[in-house]
Amino acid sequence: MKNIGNKIIWALVSLLGAFAFSLIALQREESINAIWFITAAICIYTVAYRFYSAWIATKALVIDGSRQTPAVKFSNSQDFVPTNKWVLFGIHFAAIAGPGPLVGPTLAAQFGYLPGTIWILVGAVVGGAVQDMVILFFSVRRNGKSLGQMAKEELGALAGFASMIGTFIIMIILIAVLGLVVVNAMKNSPWATSTVVATIPIAILVGFYMRFIRPGRVLEATAIGVILLLMAVYMGSIIDSSESMRSYFDHSGLFLAWALIIYGFIAAVLPIWMLLAPRDYLSTFVKLGTIIFLAIAIAIMQPDIKMPAVTQFIDGSGPIFGGSVFPFVFITIACGAISGFHALISSGTTPKLIDNERHIPMIGYGGMLLEAFVAIMAMVAACVLEPGIYFAINSPAGVVGTEANEIISKINSWGYSVTVEQMDQLAKDVGESTLFARTGGAPSLAVGMATIFANAFGKHLLALWYHFAIMFEAVFILTTLDSGTRVGRFMLQDMLGNLHPKLGQTSWLPSIILTSFIVVSCWGYFLYIGVIDPNGGVNILWPLFGIANQMLAAIALSVGTAILIKSDKIKFAWITAIPLVWLLIVTTSASYQKIFSEDIRIGFLSAANSMSEKISNGYIPDYGIDVAQKLIFNLKLDAGITIFLVIILWIVIIDVIRIALITKIKNRKRKLSDV
Amino acid sequence: MFSLRKLWVYIRTVSGDNDYEVYLENFSSCKKDKKDCPLSRAEYFKSKLEGKWNKINRCC
Numbered sequence: 001m002k003n004i005g006n007k008i009i010w011a012l013v014s015l016l017g018a019f020a021f022s023l024i025a026l027q028r029e030e031s032i033n034a035i036w037f038i039t040a041a042i043c044i045y046t047v048a049y050r051f052y053s054a055w056i057a058t059k060a061l062v063i064d065g066s067r068q069t070p071a072v073k074f075s076n077s078q079d080f081v082p083t084n085k086w087v088l089f090g091i092h093f094a095a096i097a098g099p100g101p102l103v104g105p106t107l108a109a110q111f112g113y114l115p116g117t118i119w120i121l122v123g124a125v126v127g128g129a130v131q132d133m134v135i136l137f138f139s140v141r142r143n144g145k146s147l148g149q150m151a152k153e154e155l156g157a158l159a160g161f162a163s164m165i166g167t168f169i170i171m172i173i174l175i176a177v178l179g180l181v182v183v184n185a186m187k188n189s190p191w192a193t194s195t196v197v198a199t200i201p202i203a204i205l206v207g208f209y210m211r212f213i214r215p216g217r218v219l220e221a222t223a224i225g226v227i228l229l230l231m232a233v234y235m236g237s238i239i240d241s242s243e244s245m246r247s248y249f250d251h252s253g254l255f256l257a258w259a260l261i262i263y264g265f266i267a268a269v270l271p272i273w274m275l276l277a278p279r280d281y282l283s284t285f286v287k288l289g290t291i292i293f294l295a296i297a298i299a300i301m302q303p304d305i306k307m308p309a310v311t312q313f314i315d316g317s318g319p320i321f322g323g324s325v326f327p328f329v330f331i332t333i334a335c336g337a338i339s340g341f342h343a344l345i346s347s348g349t350t351p352k353l354i355d356n357e358r359h360i361p362m363i364g365y366g367g368m369l370l371e372a373f374v375a376i377m378a379m380v381a382a383c384v385l386e387p388g389i390y391f392a393i394n395s396p397a398g399v400v401g402t403e404a405n406e407i408i409s410k411i412n413s414w415g416y417s418v419t420v421e422q423m424d425q426l427a428k429d430v431g432e433s434t435l436f437a438r439t440g441g442a443p444s445l446a447v448g449m450a451t452i453f454a455n456a457f458g459k460h461l462l463a464l465w466y467h468f469a470i471m472f473e474a475v476f477i478l479t480t481l482d483s484g485t486r487v488g489r490f491m492l493q494d495m496l497g498n499l500h501p502k503l504g505q506t507s508w509l510p511s512i513i514l515t516s517f518i519v520v521s522c523w524g525y526f527l528y529i530g531v532i533d534p535n536g537g538v539n540i541l542w543p544l545f546g547i548a549n550q551m552l553a554a555i556a557l558s559v560g561t562a563i564l565i566k567s568d569k570i571k572f573a574w575i576t577a578i579p580l581v582w583l584l585i586v587t588t589s590a591s592y593q594k595i596f597s598e599d600i601r602i603g604f605l606s607a608a609n610s611m612s613e614k615i616s617n618g619y620i621p622d623y624g625i626d627v628a629q630k631l632i633f634n635l636k637l638d639a640g641i642t643i644f645l646v647i648i649l650w651i652v653i654i655d656v657i658r659i660a661l662i663t664k665i666k667n668r669k670r671k672l673s674d675v
Numbered sequence: 676m677f678s679l680r681k682l683w684v685y686i687r688t689v690s691g692d693n694d695y696e697v698y699l700e701n702f703s704s705c706k707k708d709k710k711d712c713p714l715s716r717a718e719y720f721k722s723k724l725e726g727k728w729n730k731i732n733r734c735c
Binding site for chain 1: 685686687688689690691692694695697698701702715716717719720721724725726727728729730731732733734735
């Protein structure tokens with residue numbers, strides 16, 4: 001009886017999911033309610049978790065609950081600690097869910113809600129969650145080895161090198177683009193800037209509290225910190241309304257970029273307990289709180305989606321970033337659908353904490369589904385905005401111009417209605433001088449979130465909600481920036497240690513300063529170029545980040561596929577091979593377009609050539625030549641990086657094919673000898 | 676069954692608030708092969724943080 005009841009319930013959940021999905025996919029005439037996005041995601045994800053992940057676990061991977069995990073085998077109360085599965089789920093989710101799933105869907109909304117939503121729903125189920133779970137499983141079976149080590153052992157030294165250098169490039173580009181997102185949210189906004197600045201002393205205070213006043217009392221300290229953060233958001237409004245105070249926090253993008261670069265260097269050199277660790281506690285709590293709050297607010301308010309299902313920009317002419325819906329929606333939304341970066345967590349900390357192999361589906365597969373759910377909510381928050389407003393906030397000056405009337409008439413010419421008065425009123429309501437050309441996704445996400453919160457919990461608080469959302473995004477972007485710089489530093493120290501052993505010592509101060517300086521210079525360069533680029537920088541940096549991240553995912557899936565083939569499970573290899581082939585197609589075609597496309601908004605080289613021509617024809621005024629030359633150099637550098645990434649990707653793929661062929665020959669020989 | 680007490684213990688464990696208590700429990704149980712005394716709360720917290728942040732610990 002219970003069995004039949006279960007079957008009926010799962011059939012109903014599946015039907016509801018299919019119904020919600022088809023509603024999202026087919027609804028055209030009337031606007032669709034956001035609740036259907038949530039319904040489709042919950043139903044599809046629970047069904048996928050219940051059936052697909054369970055099937056992979058029992059049939060393909062053959063998870064064995066009686067087998068000792070590394071955490072049990074090597075239990076040492078430091079790295080290897082058997083951990084309760086719900087606790088580990090929380091730790092793993094906090095590690096994988098960063099700002100990526102919020103920014104990507106917001107940018108991809110320029111294609112309309114449908115392409116991004118389908119990719120988040122399908123990509124997570126078939127790609128991202130499978131990758132996370134399979135890598136977690138293989139790492140557990142190999143005593144918690146890292147992705148780099150597994151790539152080296154299973155595919156060869158080159159693949160190991162590829163995953164290491166890929167990780168380093170992703171880290172640099174990710175930090176630069178996230179830095180750009182924060183700078184664009186803070187430029188000429190005293191309220192946002194003062195709030196973000198205030199998070200630094202608050203984090204340091206929390207750090208001192210946890211280190212000296214009440215050592216290790218994480219929750220107490222975090223509670224104090226969160227209250228102070230909320231007060232800082234409120235204090236921002238007072239600073240914003242005082243003429244004399246405003247001037248201290250009213251800065252251009254360039255000034256803020258330099259400030260962020262200097263901050264990044266100091267933060268990377270300071271002890272962990274002082275700034276990084278306390279801010280991470282704060283950002284994790286604020287992040288989880290905000291996400292839960294957003295889900296509740298969407299459920300209460302049930303906003304209508306204003307964005308059309310598909311916009312005309314699927315042809316590649318989009319203002320936020322150039323490139324057609326294929327392949328660029330799959331590059332833009334990396335985190336949230338499939339993210340190679342996760343493979344580093346799944347093969348780093350988590351496998352050393354797993355108590356029992358049976359927990360692998362929940363932590364690997366389930367953790368990723370929850371992140372995809374966050375991405376769906378970000379998509380909803382971007383799409384509840386009027387499309388005209390969405391494009392007015394996110395379009396860079398290089399595309400729509402700088403004058404309000406010019407911008408508005410340009411957006412109106414695309415068929416999206418918005419007026420100067422509307423934008424002025426909205427800016428006033430959220431406590432900003434202007435919302436035009438606030439590229440990077442954070443401000444439009446904040447407006448979307450603030451609208452949802454304000455409608456659900458009090459309209460007069462729109463400005464507070466907006467700046468709360470900006471603070472929320474900034475605080476964990478800064479955590480990613482800080483921890484990313486530190487990891488980059490460790491990687492660099494590891495490499496330099498081969499040249500001179502002293503440089504490899506992670507605690508030797510001259511080495512810390514030197515390597516931190518190099519890492520900060522790397523991302524600082526891209527951040528600087530992003531700020532001076534009239535096209536907003538996001539247009540270049542985000543696709544580059546997406547390509548790097550998807551390349552790492554392809555390497556992770558290659559490792560998974562190779563291990564499945566080698567361990568005589570070739571008939572299950574499609575589990576990882578299908579997303580692998582898809583990523584290969586997507587990454588290669590996106591890279592090809594980014595390098596060779598003749599459209600100057602897509603192709604790096606044609607953009608560089610067109611700018612050189614403009615200089616030689618005298619179209620660029622003297623004061624702009626310096627900037628133009630820097631941009632030309634950067635475009636060529638970006639083309640070089642992209643070529644490099646594609647080459648390493650294909651080398652790894654050829655390795656996988658080689659392994660598949662060798663295994664096939666071996667099997668045939670074995671069969672022959674059996675006869 | 677759901678209880679606020681369990682939720683509180685869960686939050687403390689996920690956040691690492693009760694790490695030191697767990698460490699002390701583990702310590703007494705394997706005292707025989709370790710000669711040193713357990714670390715103080717502050718020392719333990721510091722070493723724990725350093726172990727946590729010397730690798731990739733946060734994602735995009």
